[in-house]
Amino acid sequence: MPGLKSPPDAPPLRITVSEPPSQNPPRTPNKKPPSPSPSRSKASPARSAKKPPPDSPNPDDSSLDNPDLGPFLLKLARDTIASGEGPSKALDYAIRAAKSFERCAVEGEPSLDLAMSLHVLAAIYCSLGRFDEAVPVLERAIQVPDVETGPDHALAAFSGHMQLGDTYSMLGQVEKSIGCYEEGLKIQIQALGETDARVGETCRYLAEAHVQAMQFDKAEELCKKTLEIHHAHSEPASLEEAADRRLMALVCEAKGDYEAALEQLVLASMAMIANGQENEVAAIDVSIGNIYMSLCRFDEAVFSYQKALTVFKSSKGDNHPQVASVFVRLADLYHRTGKLRESKSYCENALRIFSKPLPGTTAEEIAGGLTEISAIYESVDEPEEALKLLQKAMKLLEDKPGQQSTIAGIEARMGVMLYILGRYEEARKSFDSAVSKLRASGERKSAFFGVVLNQMGLACVQLFKIDEAGELFEEARAILEQECGPCHQDTLGVYSNLAATYDAMGRVEDAIEILEYVLKLREEKLGIANPDFEDEKNRLAELLKEAGRSRNRKAKSLENLIDPNSKRTAKKEGTKKWGFRI
Template identity: 70%
Template structure:
């Protein structure tokens, strides 16, 4: 998924480069392309003394400020052993009841000492804690903030805590270690929580919302660190809390905090495969952004496109098209004609149109996007669009034009990226598929082998997702030329590449489902059932309720039938029926196939009345809505007649044995045999 606009901190997969975010001492730096105007951060006014402290009279001969601030020019502060000693004195002063003012003096001196040690010594101080003076400085800042809070000086507690958050971010950016950053962030979050609990009204002179916005920011950072560690489940609770902290009605700072929280939570849920919940978070974030900025702001357009891409991933193409059109209108109103933003929108619109089978419109969008990229001198992007144009030409069976587009892109990729780059391999795969479709199997296999040579020895910088995707496409070609064993090897390799990657569980489930189909065609029914079961488990965990899930349940049921696990098969067919009726409707071919399989299963289980009821429903649908020309109609009619005759002859129905119902000479199904009836029982794959 592309970079989300306007986030304070975004999801970071475990293998991604370190999160590079920084927070200046007084104001948080605004990230690029932020769709909102401000980020929730403290302002310099927070360091102003509160009215309560200003009203205090100074002690005779000594001002209050002089008593609170030690001599920071003291050369002894350069001693690396002084900081830990002063920090211990500060803690002891609090524990012994000596007084928070004395503890504050020690804590300020300790903090200054650690700051000097951090500036002077890049490597860790011998004998220091893991991370040297950096971790000690973070601890000192937390102690200092806690003492300020104990004195009721909450506004002065905020800057040290913000510095602690900055240390957490810098620890990730420098590669120092996310575990250390996690410790900083947890401590800062707890401190902000105490400040919020102790100071319900906003601090006078502070930014609108006081420490509330800083708590939200701290929760965002904490969640981002959990994501960088691959602990996405643990990132969800902080984000769920973060979206409840700000109140968008209190101004743009609160609106941005709420927007960022919803979008970051959506990203995290997406990495967990919970697409529906993820989209719901994006929708709420977009709603908040529109309320704050209006419907035509360019930053709203960026978020609309982001949400449209999420809809594409969820295969909700109508909603994706609606949002993409809105994005295109916004960018055309705010950008120059044929801008890069408009080109990106048109490429997304082409993907949506292609998925809906509207190839002519998809081609039109791609041509316009290509013209914009050519005008901007984006040679590599033009080549990528040429590949997409080739895909459309192939779908339209305009094979000569498709070959020309692919070859043009291939020439650019070889010259600009090198002959072993994965983009070159991806074009080889497209050419292999094209030549397979035109019956030139020798050329097709040659291009497959060329692509495999690149994927087997990837150049540095190649992502595992690129390799896995390429191997999966090649496996489909091998499967179609009746080389299932080779196709299985490629799928297994692809799955192994993805198994440790966060956010890839749904993709792995899809691979396992394909492997299950191939195992089934080879007659390896136990392996097929295991593959389907693993896929179903992953899809259930992700909350999947799509038509694809229903199809996988149906396929697993067929494998169970072959293993004579008829009760399990019946449960799977029933669940598949419920999902497909909801997602596709009763007239869809996949739904009708499940009806037929369920009727055959009920027949085998002795539930003849249930089988008759389902077959009557299927025949009624065909006669009234689908027509009777389908060859399955006559078969189903004969099966129903036999069942009715048998039911009328004897109510003491004896269950048939699966051994007799399933044709022992039935040949394994091939991929293109989908929808054909099993002899003797009527099961459909």
């Protein structure tokens, strides 16, 4: 699935300490938004909660009532961070500063100093990897400003919502993250109007978050708004327009509109050429190659990849991870065109680079490359090798904050490999872990989540956990009907699995109803040439013979078919074994 990638030369995450608010209106934060592919900056690992004593003497609690103490402590926190002494010492100063501002605040009047100190405190918690502790601090911070009071308060409220959204993103809580960004955007529009350039930046920020959550329609709407705003404020072929078009291309590709995606990428490439951004042009060439490959225009795809490869080798060196990423794309292309020797050669070249990464190469880059290569090994029927690569990718990401969705995707892939290898208990555990992470991250309504539920159900069938499998298939059916429609191949596969499970549970009538519905769909909308049609027809004939009746040609809708309160008992003997579908 396509994801966002931050530029490889992006600086690491740093604690930013706000200066006292100026009279300027709200500005968009100058950082990259959360992304589906592994692209967020690294945070410092969690450290001990025990705080070392600060160099200067700590004032006692009674002295916190002094109105001069809060600014002094906040300055100490800033100076400690700037000196590189570490965030643990700065944390003590920031906590005391926030307490002092809280005590000295005039009742009923919002204190911008308090809001600013809470933002600093939350940033320090995040730098220590203590994101759960940052959340209540930021929730308190966004309650302090009064947006109606003026631009300073609007800035504080906007910044608080965006910082809280970033924190939720690092915790993998995508829905809450998007909710915070949306609130921040509303405040910014209220303060600046809908056509301000900074509103355009925030719209793009929010659009990338929607892409991460696979909410492509909302992302497309925001991309269009961003393009309109930047057209009004920027020169033609600006860098801002190029960034907008690359994001729009990503959305179009995800929705299967490859021609529109190609158009956007060509326009973005022209803008980058006009601005002399050679490496960015090469990165766009890789994306163009991906689109050509999706359109089966393989010669053009090879040309685009080779162009990018030449630029990356000359500007970054032969062992740069971006060179390896192009090797992976070429390996995939040659695999699709049946040139397996060339495909394997490119895989080995990419693995050689990833095994000895250059300084500055992130774990996310390496894990993403290993995951892509594993998909190629899976396609050539080497599941054990694919599983080893996925396990390496998991190990690289397991301690990284903000990677829950990526890890869940890797665990789901590992589950499939384990299932293929016949290690069903391990497969079920891997799927279960992926499902838990996807539920927590707010992706429980996505088509991908429905597919993972179906795969976990298949593992349960192999372990004879029929009741659990039935529940998983039912949940998968509801999600895939909503997200993909009843005629989609994934939805039809779940129907078939659910019918087989109902038969195993003794719910023969429910199984018959589902198969009649599926056959009606195939006959009226999909055609009967598919080999699954005959298989399903034969299954239905067996069940009807057992039930002593003939096929009902007026199949009912599935809306009221599945009764979760059904008290029917499962058959213990004589259950037919049907083929389940992955």
